[in-house]
Amino acid sequence: MENTNNIQEDFITLYSEGILEEMGIEVGEDEKYIKLLGMVSDRVVARLYLELLASLTPEQVSEVAVDMNSDSPDPEKAILAIKSKISDFNVRVAQILSRVKDELTKDLAPLIQK
Amino acid sequence: MSEVPKSSTEIRKVPSKSELLTRTSREVGLYRNKNIEVLLSKLETGTLDNFDGELVKLLEATLKEGNYKKTLLAVVVPYFERLTGAVAPTITGIWGGFRIADAGKEFADSYVKEDVVNKGRRLLDFLMLNETGLFDVEGDDWIETLQGWFNEVKIWLAERTNKVVRQFGGALVEGMASSVGFTAGWISYPFAAVGGYLGTSFLVGGGIGVAREMKKSSGFEQIAEYVERSERMVNEDVRSEDGTDPRHDLIVLHGRIAEDPNRLGHKLKNEDWLRLSAAVRNARVSILREKTQVPEIIMSKEVRDVLGRQAELIDRLVESGGEIANEDLVMATEIISQYDGALDRDTSAVERRFINYNSAYAKTIRYSQAFVREGIRGTGIPLVVKTVGKLLNISSRLGVPGTGILRRNKK
Numbered sequence: 214m215e216n217t218n219n220i221q222e223d224f225i226t227l228y229s230e231g232i233l234e235e236m237g238i239e240v241g242e243d244e245k246y247i248k249l250l251g252m253v254s255d256r257v258v259a260r261l262y263l264e265l266l267a268s269l270t271p272e273q274v275s276e277v278a279v280d281m282n283s284d285s286p287d288p289e290k291a292i293l294a295i296k297s298k299i300s301d302f303n304v305r306v307a308q309i310l311s312r313v314k315d316e317l318t319k320d321l322a323p324l325i326q327k
Numbered sequence: 328m329s330e331v332p333k334s335s336t337e338i339r340k341v342p343s344k345s346e347l348l349t350r351t352s353r354e355v356g357l358y359r360n361k362n363i364e365v366l367l368s369k370l371e372t373g374t375l376d377n378f379d380g381e382l383v384k385l386l387e388a389t390l391k392e393g394n395y396k397k398t399l400l401a402v403v404v405p406y407f408e409r410l411t412g413a414v415a416p417t418i419t420g421i422w423g424g425f426r427i428a429d430a431g432k433e434f435a436d437s438y439v440k441e442d443v444v445n446k447g448r449r450l451l452d453f454l455m456l457n458e459t460g461l462f463d464v465e466g467d468d469w470i471e472t473l474q475g476w477f478n479e480v481k482i483w484l485a486e487r488t489n490k491v492v493r494q495f496g497g498a499l500v501e502g503m504a505s506s507v508g509f510t511a512g513w514i515s516y517p518f519a520a521v522g523g524y525l526g527t528s529f530l531v532g533g534g535i536g537v538a539r540e541m542k543k544s545s546g547f548e549q550i551a552e553y554v555e556r557s558e559r560m561v562n563e564d565v566r567s568e569d570g571t572d573p574r575h576d577l578i579v580l581h582g583r584i585a586e587d588p589n590r591l592g593h594k595l596k597n598e599d600w601l602r603l604s605a606a607v608r609n610a611r612v613s614i615l616r617e618k619t620q621v622p623e624i625i626m627s628k629e630v631r632d633v634l635g636r637q638a639e640l641i642d643r644l645v646e647s648g649g650e651i652a653n654e655d656l657v658m659a660t661e662i663i664s665q666y667d668g669a670l671d672r673d674t675s676a677v678e679r680r681f682i683n684y685n686s687a688y689a690k691t692i693r694y695s696q697a698f699v700r701e702g703i704r705g706t707g708i709p710l711v712v713k714t715v716g717k718l719l720n721i722s723s724r725l726g727v728p729g730t731g732i733l734r735r736n737k738k
Contacts, residue, residue, distance in 0.1 A: 224700070225699065245638065249644070249645060251645075252649050255649060256652045258695055259651075259652040259653070259659070260655055262655070262698055263656070266662045274662060274665070281694045282690065288694060288697040291698065323640060324637075324640060324641065
């Protein structure tokens, strides 16, 4: 049985590696690859966070804000609370992932141009 | 000696496989599997549902080798390709590439594992041992059995992918998945708005429409003009009449409004401010992305070799990409800051934003990572990524030869 915790913890990295692999940039351990992967991961995280926030009602944003500013933030609880209120949450995330992937593929295209 | 499965046809003892497969080249040249002939003739009359001439010939070619697993794979994989051809482009949007071979192999493995009594192997026995046409096959039972076997492949694939789709999309998507495959457009299905007034479309270039909305707000027309011109530059490369870049005009205006205690006389509601900020974010990102287009990159004169140029390009892309990520986080900070505490729709929220801006931004950087990486764990999406990845695989192209880009083998 696979260790699902490891799978889930590595989700952003897995997805980011996949984006680079799609472009023919294989997983590596050199500094340049690590920098690229880091940037791609940051783009995915930032876009997911922004677009999810942008799609919330002001009340829902306020709940996230309250959690973020609390002494003991619990982002997992915050996102689960949001997910329970949005029936198409997973589809929404899928669409955001798809968009950011398209954007990154275009932005990184100079790397594979001859 | 082997036996053929029972059917309405006469059952005979037939030569062993080794005898059948040992033949002169002349015999091979003249040989035609009689069952394959029947299949092909059936195709001409249009009475086969699950396969065409190409698949039948593939079946014939692999039967001669006598390798059941190979035959299963050789036939099932193209069949999977045909079944999933309509949805592969849609799935590609997220997972990239549909590795049919993996799905086909998984199916074939499950059949081979279930061993001899499996219907597929019996069928292949039957087809293979009839190579010499030493006995007549009466009736079409075996054809029905063959079609039934392909139907099982189809059902297996549909059930497997529907399970993944339902897990991934939840209730909304379930209604869209048909019994055989799923609607090709499921991934672009428009979700119902839950009240987010910014709307995702604005952030991905739908700004011109938003500018019109802003114009309806009293006292906002002048700002809306700046937004509209900037968005035209972002989306359509249309400059101002005097040839200047309207994106810079908007960025400057935004900064001046933010710094002035009186907001330059503009009465801004929370939504108006956020739309303005989103347009500024679009403008900044647009400018950043232009910086890394190949013709715009001015390479150092000292960097002449391919690897050197590549290293510089990577640095620029990493820097630019990082700044774009920052722009997203700045925008996210603005959204959060508007609702820090009690709901407040007057401009005092804007003032609170600037008092706390730096700390709010710093918190956003930290919180966003945890929110996405840790928080998303509870959604089940990562597990679906892995499951879908096994079935659909995040395929990697082999890359463009000769570019020398970061080519390393995964350890």
